[in-house]
Amino acid sequence: MPFIPHTESDVREMLAAIGAPTAAALFDEIPPELICKGLQGVPEGLGEMDIVRLMQGRAKLDGQPLNFIGAGAYEHHIPAAVWDITTRGEFYSAYTPYQAEASQGTLQLLYEFQSMMTALTGMEVSNASMYDGASALAEALLMAVRSNPKTGAVRVLMPKAVHPYYREAVRAITEALGVELLPLEFDAARGDTPAAQLKQYEGQEISALVIPQPNFFGVLEDVDALTDWAHANGAMVVGVVNPLSLALLKPPGEWGAKGADIVCGDGQPLGAPLSSGGPYFGFLTAKQQFVRQMPGRIVGRTVDVDGKPGFTLTLQAREQHIRRSKATSNICTNQGLLVTAATIHMSMLGAEGLARVGAHSVSNTQALVRKLGAIPGVEVVFAGDRFHEAVIRLPRPVAPLLEKLAKQDILGGFDLGRHYPELGNAVLVCATETKSEADLDRYADALRKLLSQ
Secondary structure (H helix, E strand, C coil): CCCCCCHHHHHHHHHHHCCCCCHHHHHHCCCCHHHHCCCCCCCCCCCCHHHHHHHHHHHHHCCCCCCCCCCCCCCCCCCCHHHHCCCCCHHHHCCCCCCCCHCCCHHHHHHHHHHHHHHHCCCEEEEEEEEHHHHHHHHHHHHHHCCHHHHHHHEEEEEECCCCHHHHHHHHHHHHHCCEEEECHHHHHCCCCCCCHHHHCCCCCCCEEEEEEEECCCCCCHHHHHHHHHHHHCEEEEEEECHHHHHHHHHHHHHCCCCCCEEEEECCCHHHHHHHCCCEEEEEEEHHHHHHCCCCCEEEECCCCCCCCEECCCCCHHHHHHHHCCCCCCCCCCCCCHHHHHHHHHHHHHHHHHHHHHHHHHHHHHHHHHHHHHCCCCCECCCCCCCCCEEEECCCCCCHHHHHHHCCCCEECCCCCCCCCHHCCCEEECCCCCEEEEEEEECCCCCCHHHHH
């Protein structure tokens, strides 16, 4: 809350009404040895003007660098109206809509969000969001395992071209539950996941196949071939997608002959600022037949006794409801404020606006690749079709070069050395619609000068 209205006399009156001498007495059941005796290293309190000056100074330390990092979090233009509306009190302070009769506005917004996500992904049902893209993928795989029970070991095919942080999160969440993740290699020339390598798993029990689109390298996968193989071999298809790309690409619901079964991803490109790493939100959509295995909230539209339309939570199976340990999931949530921003963002841009943003991003990335690829010693790594990211290889170690670029207020990309050492001195670069021709030239010129030294 921006302002707490209780005066000292208000507090005294409330304490007198309940018969407590002090506010501290309300916590007298806490053993004295557990009570903190003071905070070390915490400075004295400051007045509002001094706090504003301090925070403005700290904010300036971040600067406004030219950003060419993507890797799962993307710098897109967010119309000013998006967060101006999102931070109105009706949305900003709204909490869990347990009481439908008092939460129709919030419920309607979540219903609209679900409708938009099913339209983007080509799926039939959507929940009202997840923590982030990584945990959404973990939940999607657990949902697939529940929906596609096997008599033997629970095995999931996981391409190495899936975001490495997503793979780490999935392993942390699913490993203790007996899910075995089988890695799939990417093609060294194209950067995609060849369907031919799946032949070794034919006749085996596979619960699900993960298909990233685009993958972590920005390369587009052959989603039709991968989807058809999975279904022909009794495996479910879990798509992990960039929602903005779906304004241009075939929706997962139309992959192959039958479409993906479950689709998830991170909603950050839809109106969520980078903001030093978050918060963001995840989304999860699926075919109707799997809806009872879907974690998280689902908002339904119905009519009341007078025939008037209304909205309510439905199929709730969460930890704070009565099922507790029997709930479908115990780590899902509703990132309501971010979902509010995403819904407003998509409403403002519409299908045409989202497509224009995606197309401009693709065009800028292609231009960036041409400029960087023309620098002596710089090599474009993968030949596959791409969305708005690309991998380049440098003639020198990546980390020192990125550090020198950062000193020039240029964030030059994501160092792939830790996660993909086999690619050598490789860096993942990204250019969205926010970049101008001058921005691309500035990056290319700076990199050229550094490599010539």
